[in-house]
Amino acid sequence: MKWISLIPVVAVGALLLFAATDFPEWGDPKSPASQSPVSSHFINNTGVDTEVPNMVTAVLADYRGFDTMFETVVVFIAGIAVLAILKGSGRRRRGPRTTYKVEAEPDLIVTNTVRLVVPVIQLFAFYVLAHGHVSPGGGFQGGVVMGASFILIALAWDLDHALVRMSLPRCIAIAAAGIIIYAGIGFLSMFLGGEFLDYAELERVLPVSREMARYHAMLGVEIGVGFTVTSIMFALYANLSSEGRLKGGL
Amino acid sequence: MFEDGAIINELLIERLNYFIYVVLLLIGLHAMISKRNLIKKLIGMSIFQTSIILFYVSIAVKDEATIPIYKAEHDPHGAASKAAALELNSTDEAKPLYAPAELQPEETQQYANPLPHVLMLTAIVVGVATFGLALALCLRIQQGYGTVEEDELLVKIERSDARYSQSPLAKAINPRRRPARTSRKPRTASKATRVSQKSASSPKSTGATQTKKSAPKTKATQARKKPAPATRKPAVKKSSVRKPANKTTSPKKKGAE
Amino acid sequence: MGLELFNTFILLLLVVTALAALRVRDLITAAAVFGVYSFLMCLLWAEMGAVDVAFTEATVGAGISTVVLVATIFNLRRKSND
Numbered sequence: 001m002k003w004i005s006l007i008p009v010v011a012v013g014a015l016l017l018f019a020a021t022d023f024p025e026w027g028d029p030k031s032p033a034s035q036s037p038v039s040s041h042f043i044n045n046t047g048v049d050t051e052v053p054n055m056v057t058a059v060l061a062d063y064r065g066f067d068t069m070f071e072t073v074v075v076f077i078a079g080i081a082v083l084a085i086l087k088g089s090g091r092r093r094r095g096p097r098t099t100y101k102v103e104a105e106p107d108l109i110v111t112n113t114v115r116l117v118v119p120v121i122q123l124f125a126f127y128v129l130a131h132g133h134v135s136p137g138g139g140f141q142g143g144v145v146m147g148a149s150f151i152l153i154a155l156a157w158d159l160d161h162a163l164v165r166m167s168l169p170r171c172i173a174i175a176a177a178g179i180i181i182y183a184g185i186g187f188l189s190m191f192l193g194g195e196f197l198d199y200a201e202l203e204r205v206l207p208v209s210r211e212m213a214r215y216h217a218m219l220g221v222e223i224g225v226g227f228t229v230t231s232i233m234f235a236l237y238a239n240l241s242s243e244g245r246l247k248g249g250l
Numbered sequence: 251m252f253e254d255g256a257i258i259n260e261l262l263i264e265r266l267n268y269f270i271y272v273v274l275l276l277i278g279l280h281a282m283i284s285k286r287n288l289i290k291k292l293i294g295m296s297i298f299q300t301s302i303i304l305f306y307v308s309i310a311v312k313d314e315a316t317i318p319i320y321k322a323e324h325d326p327h328g329a330a331s332k333a334a335a336l337e338l339n340s341t342d343e344a345k346p347l348y349a350p351a352e353l354q355p356e357e358t359q360q361y362a363n364p365l366p367h368v369l370m371l372t373a374i375v376v377g378v379a380t381f382g383l384a385l386a387l388c389l390r391i392q393q394g395y396g397t398v399e400e401d402e403l404l405v406k407i408e409r410s411d412a413r414y415s416q417s418p419l420a421k422a423i424n425p426r427r428r429p430a431r432t433s434r435k436p437r438t439a440s441k442a443t444r445v446s447q448k449s450a451s452s453p454k455s456t457g458a459t460q461t462k463k464s465a466p467k468t469k470a471t472q473a474r475k476k477p478a479p480a481t482r483k484p485a486v487k488k489s490s491v492r493k494p495a496n497k498t499t500s501p502k503k504k505g506a507e
Numbered sequence: 508m509g510l511e512l513f514n515t516f517i518l519l520l521l522v523v524t525a526l527a528a529l530r531v532r533d534l535i536t537a538a539a540v541f542g543v544y545s546f547l548m549c550l551l552w553a554e555m556g557a558v559d560v561a562f563t564e565a566t567v568g569a570g571i572s573t574v575v576l577v578a579t580i581f582n583l584r585r586k587s588n589d
Contacts, residue, residue, distance in 0.1 A: 005284040013276045020268040026511075027313040029359050034312055039365045043318070051326040055318040055364040056371070056559040064368060071372045078379035082386040135319070136558040140375055144566040151574060229375075233571050236382045241578035243389055270518040274525055281529045287587035289534055289580065293541055296572065297525050300548055300564075307557045317556045362556040370560050378567045385579040392583050399588050 050214040052133045060138065061218040065197045068221070069182050072228050076175050079232035083168070086244030106157045114156040121149040129226045130219065139222035143229030150234040159242055168238065168246065171231040178227030185220050267308060274301035288388050288398040292381065299377045303370045310363040318364035510554070517551050534585055538576040545569035 024031035033039070042059050052058040060068055129142030154162035186197040194201030199217035200210040208216065238246060262269060278301060281294025322328050392398050395406050414420055524547060528540040545568035553561035 002284045005280060009276050009280045009283065012279065013272055016272045016275070017269065020265055020272060023265060023268050024309070025264065026267060026308075027311045027315075029312045029315070031309060033309045033366065034363045036365075039363045042364055043361050047320060047324060047326040053320040053325050053327070054559075055320070055361070056367050059364055059368045060371060067372060071375055074376055075379050078383050081383055085383075085386045085390050136317075136562045138559070140371065141559075141562050141566055144563075144571055148566070148570050148574075151571075232379075236571075237575055237578055240382070240385055240389060240575055241581060243393065243582055266515060267518060270522060273522055277522070277525050277529070285529065286589045287534075289576075289583070290529055290537065290587060290589070293528055293537060293576075296541070297528070297544070300545070300568070303560075304548060304551070307552055307555060307560055310557065311555050315556065317558050319558075367557050367560050370557075371563055374560070374563050374567055378572055381572055382575055385575060389579055389582055398583055 049211060050218070051211045052215055052218065054133055054135065054138075056136075057132050057138045057218065057222075061221050062199060062214055065186075065199075065221065068225065069179075069186070069197070072179055072182060072225050075232050076179055076228055079175060079235050080172070082236055082239050083172075083244075086239045088244060110156050114152055118149050118152060121152070122146060125149065125226075125230075129222060132222055133215065133218065139225030140229055142222075143226035144233055146226065146230040147233030147237075150230075151237045154234075154237065154241075159238060159246065162234070163238065163246060166231070166234055168235060171235040171238075174231040175228045175235075178224040178229075178231070181224030181227065182221050185217055185224070189217075268305075271301055271305045271308070274304070286400040288391065288400065292384050292388070295384070296377065296381055299373070303373050303377075306366045306370050306373075310366040312359065312362055315360055315362045318362050318367065321360070513554065514551070517547055517554075521547050521551070532586055532589075534580045534583070534587055535577060537587075538573055538580060541576065542569050542573035545572065 024033075028034070042055060042063065046052060046055045046058045050058050050062055052062075125142045125146035127142075128137040128145060129139060132138030132142065150162050150166050153165065185199070185202075188205075189198045189201045190196045192201040192204050199214040202213040202217050203210050206213055206216060275298060278294045278296075278298030282291050282298065285291050285294060320326065320328075388398055391403070395403055397403060397406070521544065524540055524544040528537050528544060531537050531540065545564060549561045549565040549569065552558075552564060
């Protein structure tokens with residue numbers, strides 16, 4: 001099977017390499033992707049329209065905010081699907097037990113270090129989220145760092161220790177709250193007279209100019225994304241390491 | 251086609267990076283097709299996805315360009331913008347306190363193209379969601395079949411299919427259905443046994459459907475009907491499916507009966 | 508010139524780690540090498556100027572993806588047949 005499967009792989013490779021001769025040179029500013037009017041518009045007008053220095057965050061959360069909303073929904077659905085697949089399934093176990101159990105006590109050095117470091121990690125996660133307008137960062141990155149801090153608690157002690165702080169019903173509620181925040185800002189803009197996710201209309205409720213309204217609405221939207229991502233990353237880990245039982249595990 | 255090795259020269263020296271992206275893609279694709287362990291297939295899928303993302307991000311690179319965050323002189327909240335806006339506002343009071351500086355078209359060359367970065371951010375996050383879901387499915391397969399190796403899985407699925415087709419549930423769903431054969435049994439069973447099996451099972455199955463349709467569907471009648479399929483089972487079991495009956499299904503059949 | 512050399516070196520290392528992650532028999536080693544692959548991708552993107560993408564890959568690819576893979580392998584058999 002391995003040698004037969006090389007034939008289509010090599011065929012695909014030959015086709016791709018044949019097309020690779022048409023690609024632009026490395027770093028060419030005149031390449032079609034860089035010359036397109038869309039990216040020039042984004043580079044020129046991000047500062048004028050939104051007053052956000054980070055172009056990637058502005059494009060992600062404002063110009064292509066609809067995309068990002070459904071990406072958040074995809075992450076949410078993945079978390080729910082993992083829950084649906086694995087929940088209540090750990091009791092039926094066919095086949096021999098081939099895995100090994102971890103019977104160690106929580107180590108003193110590890111637990112004390114984690115106890116000191118986790119608040120700093122969570123503060124850093126908030127910083128990455130809030131500073132995403134000015135530096136690389138934003139909702140996804142901050143949310144993942146925050147979720148990783150809960151996974152660190154689960155790794156240093158056991159899973160129950162982390163589940164006490166962030167139980168699975170609370171995870172799902174926070175994830176849903178994140179999407180509701182995102183869609184809520186969009187609907188609020190619609191009710192105020194603009195289009196869906198047209199943040200500039202929020203100047204009617206906030207005492208700022210149109211550009212700063214977009215700035216602040218982008219922060220609100222990133223907070224929604226951060227909620228969803230952090231809770232789903234932890235729920236993913238909790239379900240996968242304990243096979244849906246939420247007892248034992250790594 | 252290979253005049254003076256021009257194509258090779260062009261591929262391997264000028265466009266070496268695209269060549270390596272294609273190699274990574276092929277590594278991922280070959281792993282997804284040919285590896286037998288499901289976890290290795292998933293690692294291959296992830297390699298495939300990251301190679302595509304690498305390709306996209308690499309076409310956003312511009313020579314001598316910096317990261318897509320405004321520099322100090324273009325920063326909307328920076329000192330340069332404020333100074334420029336104060337100059338403008340000295341004559342016009344209707345403008346706000348400061349306004350962000352407009353970027354000249356020739357200055358866009360200084361910044362890397364932000365659009366592929368945005369698209370690939372979404373791609374990375376969706377990729378990890380897919381990866382997590384695929385791992386959950388692998389775990390469920392391990393719980394159900396006890397293995398994640400593809401060849402062992404195929405054998406077990408075939409056996410469980412054969413076992414399922416003998417069960418009362420499959421017969422109730424489709425009474426005239428021919429039971430599945432395992433791959434070990436030779437296809438050319440003699441026609442006499444096949445014809446005799448058909449004639450043996452069909453009047454009983456039609457009798458079963460008629461009795462099942464006429465009798466009211468209470469638990470008592472179903473309990474009474476249960477021994478009837480049990481008596482029919484040995485006849486079908488012996489003639490059609492030999493191997494699972496010998497090895498794994500006989501204890502299960504005893505449990506069901 | 509130095510930058511091209513750096514790019515080429517990291518790309519070759521990527522190919523090596525991708526092949527290694529698929530060849531080792533022990534699945535936990537495969538997960539660790541897969542984490543190395545993700546970090547090398549992150550380094551490449553940071554050098555190319557895609558800092559947001561590099562940040563996301565560092566957290567998501569090398570952080571969450573590797574940890575979740577190890578958590579799953581913990582429940583499976585650790586040695587694969589191929």
